[in-house]
Amino acid sequence: MKRNMIAGNWKMNMLRHEASELTQNIISGVAALTHDIDILLAPPYTSLDIVRELLNNTEIKLAAQDVFWEDRGAYTGEISPAMLIDAGCEWTIIGHSERRGILGETDSVVRKKIKASLEDGLNVIVCVGETLEQREEGKTIQIVTSQVESALKDLELNDMASFVIAYEPIWAIGTGKNATPEEAEHVHATIREITGNIFGQDSELIRIIYGGSVNVDNIEELINMDNIDGALIGGAGLNADSFVSIVKIAGE
Numbered sequence: 001m002k003r004n005m006i007a008g009n010w011k012m013n014m015l016r017h018e019a020s021e022l023t024q025n026i027i028s029g030v031a032a033l034t035h036d037i038d039i040l041l042a043p044p045y046t047s048l049d050i051v052r053e054l055l056n057n058t059e060i061k062l063a064a065q066d067v068f069w070e071d072r073g074a075y076t077g078e079i080s081p082a083m084l085i086d087a088g089c090e091w092t093i094i095g096h097s098e099r100r101g102i103l104g105e106t107d108s109v110v111r112k113k114i115k116a117s118l119e120d121g122l123n124v125i126v127c128v129g130e131t132l133e134q135r136e137e138g139k140t141i142q143i144v145t146s147q148v149e150s151a152l153k154d155l156e157l158n159d160m161a162s163f164v165i166a167y168e169p170i171w172a173i174g175t176g177k178n179a180t181p182e183e184a185e186h187v188h189a190t191i192r193e194i195t196g197n198i199f200g201q202d203s204e205l206i207r208i209i210y211g212g213s214v215n216v217d218n219i220e221e222l223i224n225m226d227n228i229d230g231a232l233i234g235g236a237g238l239n240a241d242s243f244v245s246i247v248k249i250a251g252e
């Protein structure tokens with residue numbers, strides 16, 4: 001059975017004491033709910049240990065926001081899949097548009113990171129999405145298709161549930177604008193078709209989640225779409241009440 005997923009990407013926010021407080025409030029908020037949903041928190045590296053400790057004995061999973069593709073060696077500043085697993089992460093985000101855009105991460109770098117993570121047993125959320133300019137030029141499907149095909153190239157996927165694709169239109173991230181549920185569904189259905197062509201029927205178990213200004217007011221309509229299996233939350237995930245409300249609505 002495929003479970004919907006709600007993941008909070010904290011980006012470069014939260015000092016350790018803030019991360020601790022937010023995590024505790026999320027844990028107690030979620031504990032009061034009955035839900036059947038995977039919940040992930042992706043704090044910055046500097047708070048992974050603190051959040052890990054708080055999440056012990058809960059069902060909430062820990063995720064990193066990025067990873068490197070080698071296991072060890074002379075790569076100053078980088079963190080390997082093995083190190084993330086050692087720090088208690090089960091998941092990592094890869095290829096977020098902020099990394100692609102600000103740090104110049106290419107499709108081939110994204111592919112190396114996916115491969116290295118899965119090989120080490122770290123589950124992956126890979127992000128794809130078009131810019132506003134690309135959308136206005138009518139290139140959304142073309143761009144997303146090429147990002148997804150590149151991410152999946154030569155990939156051996158033994159466990160479809162360990163691989164999540166997040167569609168995050170760049171123009172909707174942190175802007176308060178979001179794709180209409182129909183616009184998002186159209187792209188998700190295209191992604192579903194690509195994964196189906198590559199992995200066959202089992203690929204139904206790959207979750208395709210939506211990100212970009214998701215909040216308590218729009219989650220319900222989004223999650224009700226056939227091919228939207230959850231959400232990757234930025235800003236609204238920095239507030240425990242709104243994150244917990246999103247989990248509640250998505251999990252009902």
Ligand code: 13P
Pocket residue numbers: 009096168172173174175176211212213214232233234235236
């Ligand atoms: P916002 O929810 O702040 O738009 O961020 C979305 C995002 O980038 C999640 O990874």
